[in-house]
Amino acid sequence: MITNVGILGTGKAIPDYILTNAELEERMDTTDEWITSRTGIKERRIAPPDVAASDLGAIAAKQALDKAGASPEEIDLIIVATITGDMPFPSTACIIQDKIGAINASAFDLSAGCSGFVYGLDVGQNMVRGGYQRVLVIGVDLLSRVTDYEDRSTCVLFGDGAGAAVLGPVAEGYGIISTDIGADGSGAKFLQLPVGGSRNPITPSILANREHYLRMSGNEVFKFAVRVMEDSTERVLEKARIPSKDIAWFIPHQANVRIIRSAAVKLKIPDENLYINVDRYGNTSAASIPIALDEIVEEKGISDGDNILVVGFGAGLTWGSAIIRWGGVMK
Numbered sequence: 619m620i621t622n623v624g625i626l627g628t629g630k631a632i633p634d635y636i637l638t639n640a641e642l643e644e645r646m647d648t649t650d651e652w653i654t655s656r657t658g659i660k661e662r663r664i665a666p667p668d669v670a671a672s673d674l675g676a677i678a679a680k681q682a683l684d685k686a687g688a689s690p691e692e693i694d695l696i697i698v699a700t701i702t703g704d705m706p707f708p709s710t711a712c713i714i715q716d717k718i719g720a721i722n723a724s725a726f727d728l729s730a731g732c733s734g735f736v737y738g739l740d741v742g743q744n745m746v747r748g749g750y751q752r753v754l755v756i757g758v759d760l761l762s763r764v765t766d767y768e769d770r771s772t773c774v775l776f777g778d779g780a781g782a783a784v785l786g787p788v789a790e791g792y793g794i795i796s797t798d799i800g801a802d803g804s805g806a807k808f809l810q811l812p813v814g815g816s817r818n819p820i821t822p823s824i825l826a827n828r829e830h831y832l833r834m835s836g837n838e839v840f841k842f843a844v845r846v847m848e849d850s851t852e853r854v855l856e857k858a859r860i861p862s863k864d865i866a867w868f869i870p871h872q873a874n875v876r877i878i879r880s881a882a883v884k885l886k887i888p889d890e891n892l893y894i895n896v897d898r899y900g901n902t903s904a905a906s907i908p909i910a911l912d913e914i915v916e917e918k919g920i921s922d923g924d925n926i927l928v929v930g931f932g933a934g935l936t937w938g939s940a941i942i943r944w945g946g947v948m949k
């Protein structure tokens with residue numbers, strides 16, 4: 619019999635410091651009007667210098683464990699979706715494993731940009747089907763650490779944060795009903811941090827030329843995002859045999875309100891079923907979907923049996939979507 623795998627608890631960590639459009643206006647040649655009309659972003663959160671991915675990830679993880687009623691020792695596996703881990707190695711998942719005392723968990727990082735959390739859900743559910751009882755999936759990014767605050771075309775977009783979910787077996791008819799993950803590596807050049815790896819190790823001249831920052835072809839990523847969000851959500855709905863009118867919450871990756879609205883219109887999802895928080899956090903990369911999910915759980919309320927559709931796109935280029943039927947938690 620195939621195990622049904624669902625979300626048993628969620629958590630998030632959002633830094634306190636708010637970087638507003640007004641502050642960016644003072645620092646560079648941009649306007650609140652430009653940022654708001656092109657992206658929908660009004661403000662974003664920035665972590666203080668002494669806070670790294672594992673710090674935010676551990677806070678989100680502890681909340682998720684609490685809400686799931688699970689102890690750290692019960693966790694079999696930790697998957698951390700991130701492109702801004704504490705350091706190239708060891709994995710941020712190992713650092714978090716130690717921070718939260720998940721002594722029985724194996725741990726690894728997953729690099730799929732902003733699609734990372736949905737990739738993590740898919741990998742995690744298969745690990746539960748393979749016999750694990752509790753898998754912790756964390757999405758965390760501090761893109762402020764790899765963003766050039768002299769480049770107005772990228773720095774207005776990103777913020778820092780973390781979100782987490784505990785996966786485990788749930789009752790029949792509940793949990794992750796369908797997933798669709800994919801990649802198109804030919805688009806790698808459109809969104810990358812081209813230095814700091816084995817291709818271009820950091821050198822003094824790279825630092826002097828300010829080449830150690832994220833680079834993005836915004837228009838190319840925009841076109842890709844609109845296309846894959848439509849295609850991937852169609853596939854995942856079809857696999858689940860659920861019409862879009864039966865989706866209680868649509869949680870798209872929070873990168874740009876124009877991309878979000880275009881996806882919602884294509885899917886005919888009305889505003890009351892669409893979740894948007896990009897205005898408050900900007901693009902938090904792998905954290906965006908689990909933060910939104912936790913806000914819905916905490917502030918909006920999800921009922922047992924609600925269908926949730928999540929979809930992300932990001933560096934790789936990658937995409938991922940999933941349908942989760944909420945509830946079915948076994949006592």
Ligand code: ACO
Pocket residue numbers: 647648649652653656657730731732733770771772774809834835836837839840843873874901903931932933
């Ligand atoms: N303030 C004022 N003007 C600006 C700013 C700014 N902050 N940034 C760019 N401009 C100017 C440009 O210089 C350009 O001026 P020009 O016409 O004189 O050359 C003009 O605005 C238009 O620029 P475009 O890049 O064409 O603007 P566009 O409408 O495409 O919006 C944006 C740019 C917001 C980046 C959009 O392309 C986008 O959202 N793309 C998707 C990005 C994304 O989602 N990335 C995250 C991927 S997820 C991950 O894995 C991290």
